[in-house]
Amino acid sequence: MAKPTVVVPEVGATAACPCPGTTLFPYPPPRAGIVTAAVRRKCLQVDLGAAAGLLGAGAWGVESMRASSPTHAKAAAALVDDDHRAAWMVRHPSALDKFDQIVGGVARASGSSCSSTYDGTLSPIVNDPDAAFMSETMRMAVRSVAKHFPTAIVSGRCRDKVFEFVKLAELYYAGSHGMDIKGPAKASSRHAKANKVHDRLVELTRSVPGAKVENNKFCVSVHFRCVDEKMWGELAETVKGVMREYPKLRLTQGRMVFEVRPTIKWDKGKALEFLLESLGFADCNNVLPVYIGDDRTDEDAFKVLRRRGQGVGILVSKHPKETTASYSLQEPAEVMEFLLRLVEWKRLSRASLRMQQ
Structure with missing residues (x-):
């Protein structure tokens, strides 16, 4: 069974540890340009245990594709009455409205x-996944947060692709749903089976206009955001056919995307746990x-925080939907406002602390 490669810096004796325990990632991270002088890299193979069991490809079809479509989500949301929406907001209030409550928890903690x-x-979510560019103002907000808190981006995309978008060397990146993790140091790895599946899907989806196949190193994404809904059934059957050729892989689905992954117990929740452990x-x-x-x-990560009984999960959504997150924000603009308020x-x-001293 394939094991994800996690690249971590080997930290010298001078690295500060926020609390007793093993520190695999240093914080604050080394500044860009001096990484090679401050950090020696090594590869750590993480044993993830037994396989999780293959999710049947037949579980995915046109109905599940509709469920992940923003257009259909908006239509469904329009049917939600005001009382239901208000009740959902009571359970998952705005992280901006409850900001003082959230930072109160941070203040009681020695770190975050x-x-x-x-x-x-x-x-923002865009039709072309290669055009999902981060604004300069958002980049400045994330950079500011990283100056004060260990900051990571956990994505289903290839880690290198996310870095190309973000372009901040001081962050921690977890690509392929956390199967490819690294701190502020260069590293590379490749999963041969993902390449084969990618090439096969590219070949078979050429007949479906708008379908886009993306190689994320340890998993492969099939985007159908630009595919005519009349072609969704054909695309789903094509993906299922490839899954039958690779029975040791499993199929999951995100927002208008099929994702083919190794059959191992690893997800964004596991990635979050690994990052927290690595930071001590x-x-x-x-x-x-x-x-x-x-x-x-992202629900896997929210569940980890719930299980820990410690932490803040925030869902970004304009429409009520089932979630284990504690709070909500409506869109990236609100995320940026939340991050900037956190920095301030x-x-x-x-x-205030300096004045008291």
Whole structure:
């Protein structure tokens, strides 16, 4: 069974640890340009245990594709009455409205970390996945957060692709749903089976206009955002056919995308746990992780925070939907406002502390 390669820096004795425990990632991270002088890299093979069991490809069809479509989501949301929407907002209030409550938890903790997905959270959802560019103002906000808190981006995309969009060397990146993780140091790895599946899907989906196949190293994405709905059935059958050729892979679905992954117990929740452990936060009860995401695959991370009984999960969605997140934001613009308010709160807190000394 394939094991994901996680590249972590080997930290010298001078690296600060936020609390007792193993620190695989240093914080603050080394500045860009001095990485090679400060960090020696090594590859760590993480044993993820037994296979999770193949999800039947037959479970995915046109109905599940409709469920992931923003157009259909908006239509369904229009049927939600005001009372239901209000009740949902009571259960998942705006993280902006409850900002003081959230930072109150951060203030009681001795430290915090911030993790986020990319598409739909730090950048808008667009028809062409290669055009999901981050705005300069959002980049500045993320850079500012990373100066105060360990900050990671956990994405279903290839780690290198996310870095091309974000272009911030001081972050921690978890690509392919967390199967390819690294801190602020260069590294590369490749999963041969993903290449074969990618090439096969490219070949077979040529007959479906608008379909786009993306190689994410450890998993392969088939985007159908630009595919005519009349062709969804044909595309679903094509993907199922490829899945039958590779029975050791499993099929999952995100926002208008099929995702083919190795059959291992690894997801964004596992990636979040690994990052917290690597930062020395795994057994700390005085650290408050914050995770922001918009996709059903982010629910694994929200569940981790729920299970820990510690942390803040924030769902980015304009419409009520089932989630284990505690709070909500409507769109990337609100995410940016939340991040900037977090930075300003941290700045004022430090200034107040200095005045008291």
